[in-house]
Amino acid sequence: MSTHHRLPRAVHAALEAIVGAAHVSEDEHVLASHDWFGLGAEPSSRTLIGKPPGAVVLPASTEEVAAIVKLCNRHGVRFKAHSTGYGNTSGVATAGAVSIDLRRMNRLEIDAPNRMAVIEPYVTAGQLTSAAMQHHLMCHIIGAGPLHSPLASATSMAGVGVPGNHTGNNARNLLSLEWVSPEGEIVRIGSAGSGAGWFTGEGPGPGFRGMLRGLLGTQGGLGVFTRIGYKLYPWAGPPRLEWTGEHPQRGVRRPERFAFHHVVFDTWEHMAEATHHLHAGKVATFFARTPPAGLAAMCTATTRAHYEAYAAGRLPEMATARHEKNWSVVLMAWSDEELQWKEAVFQSILDRTGARKLPLPPEIEGPQLANLLTSVYVARFMRMGSNATISLGVLDSSALLPKTLEVSRQALDDQLRPGGKLLESDSDHNWMWASEGRHFWSENNPPGNRFDAKSTGAAVEFILRSFLIGEKNPVGLSGFLQGPAADLFGPRLGHANLWMRRVKNAWDPKNLSDSRSFISPQPDGLAKVWPVLKHTLFRPRLRPFVRTLMARQFDK
């Protein structure tokens, strides 16, 4: 196969010696499954990306991981960690690199008294949730849903998610961690570094957790994380959720002392004001806003059902643009009295902001509640288009909520209209949720069609334009300024890219830790010409030209 970059035989034999021959593969079909478009690839119409690893290797222990990394260092071979493999976001960036698939490392231990777990890379959020609930605890679940690896999210990516108002942000859920450095050294950071357990990422023991992940994580660009201490949060519900309804529209029965409301506002300003009060009042455990198209996907079992309901104007009320300003809110309480108090405060906030509760039929309420508690249906986002197009990444004051929508609409321009190149909607595509009890997250996710070069071109143009708008008129943190974008918008990040590069080059001097999305050792050519390019190319009147130019990049 022309794209097969075989490892030197000595390297392959050494990998077999480390993990056993059964746990190394360079079979083309195995490599193809690590070369799949998935979710995290660069925009492309190619389904097999053309960057297969040289081998996939399945270590069972930290020591084996370290031995693999040292071997790669000796031979100058790149490597990349791969945990649950969600969407192949952790695919190698360089053809021929070693994909270190961590699926044999799946140990999970709940430390209930200390409200934490110790987990390995192949523990999924779904598994951890089911284990934690036995102890009246729950874990954070990022938007990817129950299939993702909390270890990967906590160590290596942004880590925001639907229940985040209660369960925080994974940048801050990470406690002590075990790390195989890009040169193969095993390092325990924080309390585990002094044999004191996994309860803190700072001392006693070496403490440089922030340099290893920052806010956005290094996405596999700085070694391999093999075990972490991870925060858990109180859960007042039952040890097991009770599921109702028919697959795939299954819902959960509302647990005792839980309330669930879908509330709608007449203006974004009122919604922002209510958000402030909800944070201040501390009565809403979880709250999330799903754009109308996302709600339509959650209310329907198939794309055809979605389309038919949309075209015929039969979508549930909540999934229409008329009710685009909404929060789905869960109140969780440990006693009847606490729930009564929360309900009363919640109602007073609605009264003050002119909001109203939208009644939901049981067949809608169940799946919605299931999604709020487990994020099980967020991945339906991927059903609405074949390309993930994500921008913004606001993590800031709820006062910015109206501006977030304004900027989103400005960036999307006419692309959501019939005949546009991103998913048609008479509203927007912002997914939002409250975070850490004090601010909110929003990401603008208009689905694209990667089999249509014009759609992919429009998506890339939209992403760049979003960042350019944010550069001039910031709307909170730009949570997706990763990889090459970090250099393009470095000044906007307080030149964080320069510090990221220093960290990368200091710890990975041979540049073998092979990430698609972390900073590169040197800025690429585009970064050098970008300051000029952005002022010339992205003028409004050149928009059609830029779209055509972008589309050409993706035309087969």
Next chain:
Amino acid sequence: MSIEDLRVHQEVCTRCSQCKFVPMPESPAFATLCPSVDHGQFHAFSGSGKLITAYALSQGRATVNERLIESVYACTMCGACDTACKTNMGDLVEPLDTLYELRATLASDGHVPPAVTHAMQRIRQEGSRFGPRVDRSRWAENLALPDATRQRVEVLLHVGDDNAHDQAAWPQLHTVVRLLRQAGVDFGTAHDAESDAGGYAHDTGFRTDARRLAEAQAELLRRAGAKVLLTASAEAYAAFRNVYPRLGVDLSFVRVVHATDFLLELVETGRLAVRAARDTTVTYHDPCRLGRLSEPYQPWHGQWITVMNTLSVPDSPRPVRFGNGGNHEAPRRLLRRIDGLRLVEMPRNRLFAYCCGAGGGAAEAYPEMAQAAALQRLQEARSTGAHTLVTACSGCQRHLADVARAHGVDIEVQGVFDLLAPASAPVGAATVKGC
């Protein structure tokens, strides 16, 4: 149909790995869903991985070798990947369709494990992979069952070769016969003329053989003139409902029903009384082919189009198999009618039941994979506190019991009809010789 014809489905697989896991697990220890990837470890063994393999083969980006064949055939074709995938992707990906096509492609090129080839030879020669045709009716010696090929009956009982050649299954068959007689059902069997229903041939990729067997079965039914095709075999039940429509073989002229459904219906309409009593706790294992795989398949002929700028949809209403149409409740409802019996559920049940490892040719070709799957299922059953694992498929029952015995797992394995049998009181029924 070819792998290439299904490209529109393959290309939208997001590799999210939902095919490997229960959508929202109830237990951290029993959260996985795919015995194949649990065995083979590499993603290529998963539903998504096989789909990618098919795509890579069709694009000339992979070549067949022994390990590719293992990744495809160390799989029971249990359909769990397909059901789980639909949690979020609806009918966009349809993994099972590509898995069937991948096996058909490999089989047509002769890339099949020898054990499967051998089983197929036995089916061609004897009408069964389990035993010679002359032994097919031994289970019914002295029962004086009407021969439905010679005498018109209302109900044709398709025994299933997995039952007919397994002496351990005979008591259950005898119970079914006794209960049918108690209820006054006019039924018969095809005796030695009964053959494998074709499900195994289809699932292992031998589509021509499957079609031949299916057409023979349909012809036998036409000639017999029965109104009801009643089967005691989960494998045959899935073949009749899910496989035959894929092969273009029409059974719409008869009502196809599984024995658990049929007997439950007799009980609930007052034609049959079950007075069994058992002071025990049991858990029920959903056989894949009685459960999610028995949901009827309905052919669809249309195109996928893009609407709303990016949304991929079928251009006409397309029947989707979510698994809900399988038989999950009849065995449970029968069990609940047994006095004193306590039914507890395993964490993975109904649509998301974990396969025992016995089906789809995997047990013959890759026994270590099949044993690992069974062991995991037995441990899950033990975790419920049940004394007995009950199932409604002789293939599952035989395999689980063998593995429990071999590995010293302390749990009894029985069939639904085993539990109904001893205490079922005769209700104005004819005496059945030999039962």
